[in-house]
Amino acid sequence: MTGKKPRVLIVGGGIGGLTLALALHARGLPCRVYEAAPEFQPLGVGINMLPHAIRELTALGLQPALEALGVEAREFAYFNRHGQAIFAEPCGRFAGYEYPHFSIHRADLHKVLADAVANRLGPDAVRLGHRCIGVEQDTSGVKISFEDAEPATGAIAVGADGFHSTIRRQLHPSEGVPHFGGINMWRGVTRRKPFLTGASVTRVGTVARGKMVIYPIRQFDDGTQLVNWVTEQPSDDHKPNDWATPGKIEDFIAPFADWRFDWLDIPRLIAEAEFILEYPMVDRDPVDRWTFGRITLLGDAAHPMYPRGGNGGAHAILDAEALARLLDGMTDPLAALRAYEDERLPVTGEIVLTNRDQPPDHIIEAVDALTGGEPFDRIEDVIDPAELAAISDRYKDIARYSLESVGR
Ligand SMILES: Cc1cc2nc3c(=O)[nH]c(=O)nc-3n(C[C@H](O)[C@H](O)[C@H](O)COP(=O)(O)OP(=O)(O)OC[C@H]3O[C@@H](n4cnc5c(N)ncnc54)[C@H](O)[C@@H]3O)c2cc1C
Numbered sequence: 001m002t003g004k005k006p007r008v009l010i011v012g013g014g015i016g017g018l019t020l021a022l023a024l025h026a027r028g029l030p031c032r033v034y035e036a037a038p039e040f041q042p043l044g045v046g047i048n049m050l051p052h053a054i055r056e057l058t059a060l061g062l063q064p065a066l067e068a069l070g071v072e073a074r075e076f077a078y079f080n081r082h083g084q085a086i087f088a089e090p091c092g093r094f095a096g097y098e099y100p101h102f103s104i105h106r107a108d109l110h111k112v113l114a115d116a117v118a119n120r121l122g123p124d125a126v127r128l129g130h131r132c133i134g135v136e137q138d139t140s141g142v143k144i145s146f147e148d149a150e151p152a153t154g155a156i157a158v159g160a161d162g163f164h165s166t167i168r169r170q171l172h173p174s175e176g177v178p179h180f181g182g183i184n185m186w187r188g189v190t191r192r193k194p195f196l197t198g199a200s201v202t203r204v205g206t207v208a209r210g211k212m213v214i215y216p217i218r219q220f221d222d223g224t225q226l227v228n229w230v231t232e233q234p235s236d237d238h239k240p241n242d243w244a245t246p247g248k249i250e251d252f253i254a255p256f257a258d259w260r261f262d263w264l265d266i267p268r269l270i271a272e273a274e275f276i277l278e279y280p281m282v283d284r285d286p287v288d289r290w291t292f293g294r295i296t297l298l299g300d301a302a303h304p305m306y307p308r309g310g311n312g313g314a315h316a317i318l319d320a321e322a323l324a325r326l327l328d329g330m331t332d333p334l335a336a337l338r339a340y341e342d343e344r345l346p347v348t349g350e351i352v353l354t355n356r357d358q359p360p361d362h363i364i365e366a367v368d369a370l371t372g373g374e375p376f377d378r379i380e381d382v383i384d385p386a387e388l389a390a391i392s393d394r395y396k397d398i399a400r401y402s403l404e405s406v407g408r
Helices: 015-026 051-059 063-069 106-121 166-171 266-271 312-329 333-357 362-371 385-399
Strands: 008-011 031-034 046-049 075-079 085-090 102-105 132-137 142-146 152-154 156-159 179-192 200-206 210-219 225-234 275-283 295-297
Touching: 008 015, 008 142, 008 152, 015 031, 015 051, 015 106, 015 312, 031 152, 046 051, 046 106, 046 210, 046 312, 051 063, 051 312, 063 102, 063 106, 075 362, 085 362, 085 385, 102 106, 102 210, 102 225, 132 156, 132 166, 142 156, 156 166, 166 295, 179 266, 200 362, 210 266, 225 266, 275 333, 295 333, 312 333, 333 385, 362 385
Parallel strands: 008 031, 008 156, 075 200, 156 295
Antiparallel strands: 046 102, 075 085, 132 142, 142 152, 179 225, 179 275, 200 210, 210 225
């Protein structure tokens, strides 16, 4: 194998798999992506890409395309369920980072990646309609089998096949069902005029008493925006975790009936949604291995996490950068896969666990506990704002997007 560039087979053409293809190609490493879907569909809703992810996408030359499609976020803003401002801080370039924070439709982000792969690696780089059913390896290479297509062979196999990863299931056969956090989410998008700064990533309320996360993801020429919103509510059972499951307003509207704030009318935002999707709060306990010889995992297949804090997509992108860098920098590809696991597994495992009970939204939970969910006169009389900033800073450290770790 030494001297010859290893051919990498990537299973899954989502955010992580396509970024890996671009990062390998940028280093002259051959690869091919095998995607189950017969065509890429513009599915999903909003996703936040914070500066740690944008640093890597910028290195791949994608910042202008993302800037044209997404909204550059200016601030994180936290409110209680009465619409009172608790805490706000600038984000991305407005906080002094060299790299922006984009809020973007997942379909737009995916299209930017898919177009770049097609343009740079050629139309054959992604094989659609290839659903992986298993992978084998021996001392000379890997063989991937598909449901309705001929097998593919190469030097390395990367399972970037998302939350329901076939390859993870093969590597960890005794792993049980996903961990359900007792919370269901409803997500939607609504076209409307801008609110607050027109680029605020806004969190309102608590899971127990009603919670919304709201941010714009597309800007239109007529001055309106596509606004993404998601609510989390306690639930005893969960729907299938499929990003296309439709949701019903009557299942979640109750806590928001009187949430008409002077900065946003939330019942109206919900009522005017273009569509609503339901998704459970699920993840998996971190595993102790991703790499088994010539096979490894990446993104949601490696570390499925609650979609909080803007890190599911970001850490798939960071995985891709690390794996491409190590495969390029080390002569033994198997050693590179082990080094990749050593670098990325502990970091992402800590985020999975932190997202369960200490996400940035904990700022609002802390104030809610002190006020009993009632309105306050002055936030400074409830809690020192420095304590709220410390909650946010702790999360940034764990998720690796502090100003120090990303760079100015
Ligand atoms: C359709 C869709 C919509 C989403 N919408 C949102 C959203 O609105 N907001 C949000 O925060 N996150 C969303 N996500 C999840 C988000 O993309 C991921 O959490 C994150 O970006 C990590 O990326 P990933 O590449 O690891 O996984 P994903 O982006 O989920 O990509 C995994 C890919 O693997 C493919 N795949 C699965 N099984 C196989 C197989 N056996 N063989 C071959 N290919 C396979 C899938 O079709 C998919 O393209 C969505 C994911 C999908 C697939």
